[in-house]
Amino acid sequence: MDAVLSRLFSSEEEELYMLDCMAYLMVFMAACTFLILLFENVPYGRYSSSRYGFPVNARFAWFVQELPAILVPLCLLLWTSSAKSSLLPNQLLIAMYLCHYVQRSLIYPFLIRGGKPTPFVSFALAIVFCIYNGYMQIRYLSHYAEYPADWVTHPCFITGSLLWLVGWLVNMHSDHILxxxxxxxxxxxxxxxxxxxxxxxxxxxxxEITEWAGFALAGHSVHSSAFAIFTTVVLASRAVAHHKWYHGKFEDYPKTRKALIPFVL
Incomplete structure (x- = not known):
C-alpha cells in the first residue's frame, strides 16, 4: 500500500494537498446536493423510483455499500505506517469513525426487517462516497493530523466526543424503534x-448529524468538517421529506413534532 501511494504522490506535501482538495470538493458537492434536493428526494426507501436503476435488496445494499468505509481504512492502517496513527487523539478519532461503520455495515443490515429495495444509482453512489470519504478521513488522521499533546483534554475534543457518543446512541435507539x-x-x-x-x-x-458534527468538532479539520456538512445536507433533506410525508399520510400525526430540530425546525 505504501508503494502504491508513493507512486501516486511524490511527497507527503503533495498528498496532503490532495486530501485538502478532496475536502473542499466534498463541501462543493454538498452545496450542489443541497440545490438538487430542493427539487428531488434522496431516491431510496419510500422515495425509490425505477428511474434510478434496477432495485437492489435492502440488506445486501446496506452491507455492500457501507463496507468500503471499513475496508479502505483497514487497508490504510494495516499496510501503511506512520507515527501519527499511534497518537491518542488520532486513535480515538479513528475509533469513532470505525465504530459507526462497523455497526452500519456489519450489524445494521442484518437487523433490517424487510425494507424497500435500493435503486442501483443510489447504491452505486453510496459505494463511491464510502470509498472517497473513508480514504480522506483515515489517511488524514493516520498520517497527517497533528494535535497538541493535551488535545484529548481540550474543550473542543471533550465536547465533540460527547456529541459523537450522544448522536451515536440516539441514532441506534431510533433505528431500534423503527x-x-x-x-x-x-x-x-x-x-x-x-x-x-x-x-x-x-x-x-x-x-447521525449530531454524531458527525461531534466528530468534526473533536477532529478540528476541514476533512471532518466537510463530512459533517455533507451528511447534514443529505440527512436534513430526508428528515424534512419524511416530516411532510408523515403529515400527508396520517391525520393524527403529532402537530407539535418538528422535522429535525426539537421545538425549532
Missing part, C-alpha cells in the same frame, strides 16, 4: 413514537 414499529405479519407504515421521535420526525437522522 425496526419494531410493526408486529410480525403486519405491513404498512406506522407513526414512530418514543425516544427522540417524540420531538422530531427524523430522530435517526438527527442522531
Amino acid at each position: 425496526r419494531n414499529l410493526r408486529k410480525p405479519g403486519e405491513t404498512g407504515y406506522k407513526i414512530p413514537r418514543g425516544g427522540m421521535f417524540d420531538y422530531v420526525s427524523g430522530a435517526n437522522f438527527l442522531g
Whole structure:
C-alpha cells in the first residue's frame, strides 16, 4: 500500500494537498446536493423510483455499500505506517469513525426487517462516497493530523466526543424503534413514537448529524468538517421529506413534532 501511494504522490506535501482538495470538493458537492434536493428526494426507501436503476435488496445494499468505509481504512492502517496513527487523539478519532461503520455495515443490515429495495444509482453512489470519504478521513488522521499533546483534554475534543457518543446512541435507539414499529405479519407504515421521535420526525437522522458534527468538532479539520456538512445536507433533506410525508399520510400525526430540530425546525 505504501508503494502504491508513493507512486501516486511524490511527497507527503503533495498528498496532503490532495486530501485538502478532496475536502473542499466534498463541501462543493454538498452545496450542489443541497440545490438538487430542493427539487428531488434522496431516491431510496419510500422515495425509490425505477428511474434510478434496477432495485437492489435492502440488506445486501446496506452491507455492500457501507463496507468500503471499513475496508479502505483497514487497508490504510494495516499496510501503511506512520507515527501519527499511534497518537491518542488520532486513535480515538479513528475509533469513532470505525465504530459507526462497523455497526452500519456489519450489524445494521442484518437487523433490517424487510425494507424497500435500493435503486442501483443510489447504491452505486453510496459505494463511491464510502470509498472517497473513508480514504480522506483515515489517511488524514493516520498520517497527517497533528494535535497538541493535551488535545484529548481540550474543550473542543471533550465536547465533540460527547456529541459523537450522544448522536451515536440516539441514532441506534431510533433505528431500534423503527425496526419494531410493526408486529410480525403486519405491513404498512406506522407513526414512530418514543425516544427522540417524540420531538422530531427524523430522530435517526438527527442522531447521525449530531454524531458527525461531534466528530468534526473533536477532529478540528476541514476533512471532518466537510463530512459533517455533507451528511447534514443529505440527512436534513430526508428528515424534512419524511416530516411532510408523515403529515400527508396520517391525520393524527403529532402537530407539535418538528422535522429535525426539537421545538425549532
